[in-house]
Amino acid sequence: SARYLADFQExxxxxxxxSLVRSDDQTLAARFWNASTAAYYWNTIAVTLAAQRKTTLSENARLLALLDTAMADAAIACWDAKYNFVFWRPVTAIQLADTDGNSDTSVDLNWTPLLTTPNHPEYPSGHSTVSGAAATVLGDYFGHTTxxxxxxxxxxxxVRSFPNFDAALAEIKDARIFGGIHFRSACDDGQTIGIEVALYVIDHAFQPLALE
Structure with a gap:
């Protein structure tokens, strides 16, 4: 398909x-977001912002419950999809491009990704799914322009700095491509899964208690 070809070439x-087209900052972003789990980073962001705003213990408990439930449920949905679709990683796809049925893709037997390829299926992207959920929860809690x-x-x-949660989410998605371990579709669709899960959690779980 045209979408797969675009993903493949990117x-x-x-x-x-x-790569001769990836910048030094893009390389740094790939390594930065791969150095720890997405959940670790987003929890760190949440705790840092909570400390800056001097939120209460009960507010922090609700914040982290929302955040980590959304990320955990998003991860479950992601891994269920991974082993349903069992899609190949870029390193395999590029080295075996002559078997993909697309005459426009080119084989490169020596192609190697920047990052070490994870040992589970490519689609959807776990970092993108979890980050889609996290950015949605934190945007709802702290404000989308934080x-x-x-x-x-x-x-x-x-240190990476961002004007808002969506900007961080966008960089995380890009970073998986810069690292050579994901295709764009896996990142975009992972983001969608994470957002949908987070919206459900926000609407149905850990509602604020009315003060008597």
């Missing part, structure tokens, strides 16, 4: 360990 060029910075617990001194 990851092939942007995600190769020897700016913030996040520091890696592994890459000491590296």
């Amino acid at each position: 990851t092939s060029s942007m995600g190769s360990v020897s 700016s913030f910075s996040i520091e890696s617990d592994v890459m000491v001194g590296v």
Whole structure:
């Protein structure tokens, strides 16, 4: 399909360990978001913002319950889909492109991704799914125009700053492509799953208690 071809070409060029089109900052983003789990990063963002706003213990409990329930449920939906579709990773797709039935894709037997390929199916993207859920919950809780910075617990001194949660979500999706371990469709559809799960959790779970 045209969509698969576009995905294939984007990851092939942007995600190769020897890419000539990926910038240094894009490489840094790929490594940054891969250094820890998405859940770790989003919990760190939530706790940091809560501390800045001096929210109460009960408010923090509700915030983290919403956030982690949404991320956990999104991850369940994601992994259910992964093993339903069992789609190949870019490294396999590119090296075996002559078997995909698309005459416009090109085989590259030496193609290697920037990041180490995870040992589970490609579609949908776990980082994108969990981050779609997290960005939705935090946007609803703190406001969608909230700016913030996040520091890696592994890459000491590296900080990423964003004007809002959607901007961070967009970078996380891009980072999986820059890393050569996902296709765009897996990231876009993962985001959609995460958002839908989060909206359900927000509407049905952990509602604020009325003060008597």
